[in-house]
Amino acid sequence: MIEDKILDETLGLINGSGTIDAYNFLKSNLSKLNEISSQVYNFLYCLAATSHNEEEALEWLEEAILDKGIWYRPEVFEDEDLESIVDNERFKVCVGVSEERYNNELKTACTKFTLDSVLEENLLVVLHGNQQNNVISQSYWSNVKLDKYQIEYLQSKELDSYNLYRWDEDGSAVEQLEQNLTKVSDMFQNTILSGFSAGCNAILHFIIETDIKIKGIILNSPWIPIIESQGRLIVETLKEKKIKCLLICGNQDEDCYPLYQQFNALAEEVGYEFQEVIEDEVGHEYSRDLYKYVSGFVSQNKM
Template sequence: MYTYAQLLNKTLEVLEDKGSMEAYQFISKYADQVKGNRAQIYNFQYCLAASSGQEHEALQLMEEAIIQNGFWYAYDYLMSDEDLKPLHPHKQFQKLTQLCQERENQAKAEQKPELKVLSHVDTQRPLIMAIHGDQENSSMTELHWQSVIQDGVTLALPQSSQIEFSNAYNWDNKDKGTREILEHYEFLISKNEISSNQVILGGFSAGCGVGLNAVLTESMPVTGLILVAPWFPDLKEWQHLLSKLKDQQTKVYVICGEQDVDCLEGTNQFVELLKLNGVNHTYKLISGLDHEYPEHFEDLLSEGVEFILNN
């Protein structure tokens, strides 16, 4: 059994090693067995089907996703993706893309930041605000972080206002995302009178970047950071600010996979900067792990919370 991230990552491996037909057959075999964004899985399926010459099947999958399930995809993406070019002459494709454009316009007109809070918030309970990665949502984050609730921690799950396609949000506008995280933080602190020394900021991938940006550039005080597969394309911008973490006695718990080709280099550089700035931190480098949550993440999460709150 694969997790959602494992299924997508493995599909890309099969695509590179064996081609689009094998990749399409692989993801289709496990598509209904994972918890995650089904709209994204459909996207993988119909793109791979189209690129392997199965135009009729690709159109059937698109219709199933868009008509039967009510999903939508960005119009510009559908029209520019090379895999989908063979579908352009089909009237069915034109109809589906037009419908997606209408849904996209409506979704973007209504988009707004959201915050889901699990468990009762009070001054006696630590609070973790966990931020989703790009093309994810708060429900996907909840699946991985919800174990903290049984340890007496309140879990808050921000969701970006920047929607990319059905149930998939990103942090492409970093400044906008930073403002949203800060507003959520201020709301939670003021409404519930929580002390900043009881607040941990967590995140996955791009969620780590927007969260760290809020802490460093907006001086948002937290007692610790739990960063999973952190994606730091703007690391150079923060180098002169990382001393703030030491000054504020903010502890940092970092998790990254040895096979994470997108984030490992940046994570290693970040950890070296933590060392240079004397920041109290722990780094968990996970053997064999790609860009995803590690198995038994709940154990590492519990360890991270203990390190930040009790050491």
């Protein structure tokens, strides 16, 4: 998606030339977006606040919350990037409005699983990353067609911001997956779980904490902090349960590549073989060759 690429480049500028250049770059590329999402607004007001543009930061915040009806989970406003505006009354008004909407959303938040009928012999379930949703997942998987596989999508009930969701490390990911997969696992011969970013972490928690049979997992840009505390148990469980794994990661993914390296080192120690694709000059994003890698993984492992 265009938004993901723009935000990825913005992050690169933040880490490289600084927030002012990143802010100017993001503003200059807004016209390329069909709409400004809650995530983009978050970048805008945070970058403005850290670039000595407090007035613009407040204007972006008011546009997002007061004009567009957007809301955020309360933790978003604890970001140290916003220190220069936290005492401003306009900021406090926006936070209050956002928190009220967030609390209202909590009352009806629920997991959304797109599966409503059995159409194929096998099932592949896609989990989004943080600050994403099923629609975003579908945009990346739309051209992936697998023989005898039904591709469905599972959206977390954990709120991130307006129309965006997350899988918290200490959240209810395992419970959500277990509740939904228990209902349908016996309806299919094989089940593959695929995650992007934090969705991968949710999958690994699920693998070691439940006994539901899974044939394979696909970890794309894997944000897997669980590997730091339970890494050996994870790879031992994958090996014991004979779960096939495809891991796709960019070597420029500053947060996830080191976690992949830890996973790989533990796999070598335990003797767990998995399929990996490390893409050169790629950051934290979906692989452009997703179909090729996924179809190859499924066919090679005869799943």
